[in-house]
Amino acid sequence: MLARDARLAALAWGVGSTAAGQASVGWSNDYLDRRRDAAAGRREKPLVAGTVSPRIVITSALIAFACCIALTIPLGGAETSVMAGAVLSAWAYNLGLKGTMLSWVPYAVSFGLLPVFVWLATPGGGVPPPWIVAGAALLGVAGHLMNVLPDLERDVGADYRGLPHRLGLRGSLVL
Numbered sequence: 001m002l003a004r005d006a007r008l009a010a011l012a013w014g015v016g017s018t019a020a021g022q023a024s025v026g027w028s029n030d031y032l033d034r035r036r037d038a039a040a041g042r043r044e045k046p047l048v049a050g051t052v053s054p055r056i057v058i059t060s061a062l063i064a065f066a067c068c069i070a071l072t073i074p075l076g077g078a079e080t081s082v083m084a085g086a087v088l089s090a091w092a093y094n095l096g097l098k099g100t101m102l103s104w105v106p107y108a109v110s111f112g113l114l115p116v117f118v119w120l121a122t123p124g125g126g127v128p129p130p131w132i133v134a135g136a137a138l139l140g141v142a143g144h145l146m147n148v149l150p151d152l153e154r155d156v157g158a159d160y161r162g163l164p165h166r167l168g169l170r171g172s173l174v175l
Contacts, residue, residue: 148162
């Protein structure tokens with residue numbers, strides 16, 4: 001029974017910290033992209049529509065990041081470091097790497113760290129085999145390339161120069 005309780009507790013801390021990290025990343029992206037979103041006419045975005053203030057969004061993003069870290073602490077120091085690295089990597093994308101040739105790096109780092117976090121957070125789990133980390137990193141890069149494609153034309157007009165923009169539609173699909 002004790003082992004089962006430990007696994008359930010680890011799952012709860014892991015899910016809670018991951019959800020808070022995702023909220024932090026999403027809200028920081030909305031905050032940092034608010035002017036570009038407005039220029040692109042993206043009225044479905046709450047900041048563009050004016051239904052929420054920029055100050056509330058960035059404050060919420062910072063609080064969510066703090067919660068993400070706090071919720072990971074019960075899992076251990078290594079787990080907390082890995083989660084912080086993954087979320088900070090995603091923030092680096094939002095803070096400017098998205099517009100550079102290195103736009104793929106935060107996706108590779110954050111996705112690559114996901115199985116490391118899960119393995120570490122699992123009681124008695126250790127670390128995953130390198131091929132799983134590499135596969136997750138490659139999946140992250142593929143996700144980045146595919147995620148950008150629907151907005152490729154609009155982004156180029158907004159002067160984005162991330163990897164998918166440099167590769168174009170065909171190059172991104174091939175890669």
